[in-house]
Amino acid sequence: MELRHLRYFVAVAEEGSLTVAAERRLHTAQPSLSRQLRDLEHEVGAQLFVRTSRGVELTAAGRAFLEHARLTLHQAAEAVAAARRAARPAKASFSVGFLTGQEVEWLRHVTHVLQDQLKEIDLRVSSDFSPHVAEAVARGDIDLGFSRIEPQAEVSYKVIAREPISVILRADHPLAAHAEIDPRDFVPDAFIGYSDTPHVLRGVVERYLHDRGVSVSPTHFLDGFATGISLVASTGGVTLLPAYVEPLLPSSVVSRPLVGNAPVIEVAAGYRADNPSPVLKYFLEHVDQLIAARSAASGPSRR
Structure with missing residues (x-):
């Protein structure tokens, strides 16, 4: 049994449809997905899904398997994140992710707060949809994420604007x-x-x-x-x-x-509390400067 089998199983269980899971979540062909699920059921030794007129539903065995499959995937992701953090405990780089469009508003304030650190670090900037920014923070791929408050257990948030x-x-x-x-x-x-x-x-x-x-x-x-x-x-x-x-x-x-x-909708700076980055520590100690600078700046004018 491989992690991909668990990812396929969880995607189908959550979507309730092989077609939707294949096209929207897994980007694979439905026949291939069906084969992977049959292989998984063969290895588990129990039927996990039943087909209905509306899609697929979990059997009793499937419902029992789902909780453990989710936990296994979560622990695997945590293991990868922990290894990445351990491999770079004193990073020379600092990665910031933005909800697409927010970099226009916030990047200048971030660089102002970190102006004393910029000569010593490689500042990396990216943008994405809000859930993906939060997921990147949770994985340890970025140090700081400007997004909505997304449901990520490993991510702490500081609201910086409404x-x-x-x-x-x-x-x-x-x-x-x-x-x-x-x-x-x-x-x-x-x-x-x-x-x-x-x-x-x-x-x-x-x-x-x-x-x-x-x-x-x-x-x-x-x-x-x-x-x-x-x-x-x-x-x-x-x-x-x-x-x-x-x-x-x-x-x-x-x-x-x-x-x-x-x-109103909140904008928040998301981070992992266990991230050892000294740059992140400095930023969080001075985040009020960022909030004040943005508040003092004139807002966008309406057309």
Whole structure:
């Protein structure tokens, strides 16, 4: 039995579908995935799945196996992360990951805080979706991650900002003429929703709309701000995104504040408490400087 068998099993169990697991999670062919699962069941000596009209379901043996499979994968990932950390206990490099788009806002403040260390370290910068940034911190691939607060047990967070959420729409949209926009004016099927990737943002927006009795029926879904802006520009729909995207909007797309108390979403600096990096220690000791510098900087202007 190999770790890949466990990864395949967990993916199918969580998706409830061989097709979805193969295409979205594992990027492999379904026949190959089916063979791997049959091999796993043969080695375990028990049937783990049953096929239904809606996909696949775990048997009693499968449910018992799932908890241990998840634990084994978690421990394997922890072993790799521990080895990587041990191999570079006094790093000459410092890696920072950003939720895509946030580097525009935060990188200059990070380098300001670390200006005395920059001559001594190799600063590495990357960007990705928020869950992937948090996963990279948890694995030890990066030292510091600017993201949403993602559910990663190994990652500690320091909230550094709370961003208001704005309406993003085309400049020629009728609602663009309003100084503020009431979400009850949204056309339900013209609202651009959210995939599973920006799940924190999706949760904030769904609660906000629910609390105001607003029901939407999206036909398009964004997985990041760039996709969202492109969908707004191409479909004429509207969506809700954090204010940090405003300086990144093309001339054909504008932002408008929501009526009343707009929802906010947190930006946090994530790190592992067991990371021995002296640069990380210095940053955390001076993180209040970063928060103050960003607060003092003038915010982005709305178009």
